[in-house]
Each structure stands twice: as C-alpha cells, then as structure tokens.
Amino acid sequence: MSTSPAADTLVSALQVGAELAAISDATAWLGALGAREGWPDALRFGLELSVEEALTNVISYGFAAVDHAPQIRLEVYRQPHGRVAVRLIDNGIAFDPTGLPEPDPAASIEEARIGGHGVQLMRHFLESLSYRRAGGENQLTLVAGPKAAD
C-alpha cells in the first residue's frame, strides 16, 4: 500500500532477485534511470550506493528463515526541488535499518571492525531514510537531494 505524497511521481519500478548478484543489475538500472532523468552525478552515486547497502542487508538477512517466495521491489519517485525517493519493498523478516548503530571509529587497522559501514554511508549520502512495516512488508524510503552535489 503506497502512502506517497501526491506531489511524488512514480518514474519507474523494478523487481529484484533475492540473490547478491542481482545487486549489480539493480544499481545499473538505477544509474541508467538517473542519466535519463538528469540527476547530478553526486546524487546518482550516493543513491546507487545507498540502495546497494539496503539491498545487501535485505538479500543477506531478510529471507534466511522464511518459507515464502522472496519479493523485492524498487520504486523510484521524482519529488519536488530535484529530490529523488527510492522505496525498497520486501516481504522478508521485519528489519529496520534506520536504528542500526554506526561502528565506533577505529584507531588502527588491527582494531577496525569488519562490517557495519553501510548504514554510515547511507546516512551521509541521503537526506532521509525512513522505515515502516505494513502488510507483512518492509518499506524503506531513501531520499536523496541535489545538495549532495555540493
């Protein structure tokens, strides 16, 4: 069920396979869409990266313990003032990445923890990241704005 504000325009949507190899196809699709829509390079880079991080989480952990067929869908919306919203919808286990802690800065390579940097990158490159669980689906909305181009 979509709750997009009326000002949003759905530009395109894509079904994504529940395997890591599908991530390249999804980001390539997003990149091509960005080129067509005239997104600034920095916005496109940040959005591709953020969508990849979100998809990696969903595909890696979302379906390990479910017995129904995985469904993963990306919807891209044009928003006012040059913003772009991507909604990632999946029917995996409930998972809210917005509350994930960021790794502590490591003083040395020996101390550096492997993993956990995805959410840090998403917070940097996005204007907002919001989550809701509805109808057995995770809905993660990633919004990037043109100020990322600065």
Next chain:
Amino acid sequence: MHIERDLVGGDVLLKVAGRLDTPNAKPFEASLMEVVSTTGGGIVVNLAGVDYVSSSGLRALLVAGKAMRTAKRRLALEALQPQIREVFDISGFSTLFEIS
C-alpha cells in the same frame, strides 16, 4: 571488475578497474588475498580505474589490510577518485590505510 598485476621494485602493484560493489567484493578479496599469500613484499593498490565502492568493497580491503598488518608488510592505496575518497573519509578508512 578487472585487476592488472605488475612488479614495481619489490612491491606488487595492483591496478584495479571497475566497480567494487557487493557482487564483485568476494572475487576482489580473493584476488587480494592470493597476492598476500603468494608474495612477500609490499602491495600497492591503484584505484584510478575504480569509480564506485560500497561497504562490501571496503570490507575486502580491510580483510587484506589486517592480514598485511599481521605479517608486518605494507599495503598502500593510491589514486582514489574524489567520490571514492569521500566513501573512505566517511567510513574512517582514510586514517586506517596509507593513501597516496
């Protein structure tokens, strides 16, 4: 993703090109670790041809970096494009690696 390998002085120079994304991260890590385990000198990773890196790509570099540190060998990165540098800065990796 494409990796070219040269010997410069006593160091292995790896010229990487393409996207260091999640699907490429495992083969990238395997290539790095193969060089770590089959050579004895330093390793320089040239990223001039890399236009995209995600946390999975960072992770591969960290795994190799930790192995090199344990072996007391030098792993250096060079020629990062601005957006790649930004990813390194945000994640704190700029201070963990020698970057030129």
